[in-house]
Amino acid sequence: MITAAKLNFITSNHNKLAEVRAILGNVVEIDSQAIEVPEIQGSIEEIAKEKARCAAEAIGGPVLTEDTALGFRALKGLPGAYIKHFLSALGHDGLNRMLDSFEDRRAEAVCTFAFCRGPGEEPILFQGRTEGVIVRPRGPLNFGWDPIFEHNGMTYAEMDKEEKNRVSHRYKALVKLKQWLEEGHLYLDSAVALYIIILLTIELHHYLFVKSFARFL
Numbered sequence: 001m002i003t004a005a006k007l008n009f010i011t012s013n014h015n016k017l018a019e020v021r022a023i024l025g026n027v028v029e030i031d032s033q034a035i036e037v038p039e040i041q042g043s044i045e046e047i048a049k050e051k052a053r054c055a056a057e058a059i060g061g062p063v064l065t066e067d068t069a070l071g072f073r074a075l076k077g078l079p080g081a082y083i084k085h086f087l088s089a090l091g092h093d094g095l096n097r098m099l100d101s102f103e104d105r106r107a108e109a110v111c112t113f114a115f116c117r118g119p120g121e122e123p124i125l126f127q128g129r130t131e132g133v134i135v136r137p138r139g140p141l142n143f144g145w146d147p148i149f150e151h152n153g154m155t156y157a158e159m160d161k162e163e164k165n166r167v168s169h170r171y172k173a174l175v176k177l178k179q180w181l182e183e184g185h186l187y188l189d190s191a192v193a194l195y196i197i198i199l200l201t202i203e204l205h206h207y208l209f210v211k212s213f214a215r216f217l
Helices: 014-024 044-059 083-097 161-167 169-182 185-214
Strands: 007-010 030-033 063-072 106-116 124-134 149-151
Touching: 007 014, 007 044, 014 030, 014 063, 014 169, 044 063, 044 106, 044 124, 063 083, 063 169, 106 169, 124 169, 161 169
Parallel strands: 007 030, 007 063
Antiparallel strands: 063 106, 106 124, 124 149
16 A cells, blocks of 8 residues: 555544544545635535635645535425535424425435645545435434435434445445545556656756756867
């Protein structure tokens, strides 16, 4: 395994950090920082990219950010990327009441990891999606909207970690990211950059040699 500089996962959530380290820990070293980044209005992808860009500028190096969305089919994708604010304002029961006048209670959970190499670089997205339905809260209530999102007869909150990891939107996104890292993309650009630096150094030494030699002609 090639040892890389630490990849900063921007989060203050210890559960998310543990999950990311468990899946990516044998591929790249994961550190974490909690920083405030501005939140923009936009699509899931636009929000994820802007968050990663801002974090990379603040850190001055490679970062990994994560955004989660929960879209209700009956509401054309709302709350979507703003689920955290809806949950904070309405709670589990309030989110359920949003669908009380609809027969369709289907929902899609979306996780988007954004990797940015550093300031000025274009973020790369890794996305996972899981279909489910919105139900009355079941299971422990201490992890976001897990108690109201049901997949295959069980809410996320009712599943143990291993079971949830097999189906969760976050796990699916992390698997894509892990595969990308294992293919060496994280190191590819660094290797190319090193090659260019070596070539430029050779050219510089050649230039200085010719310039020095010319003084004696």
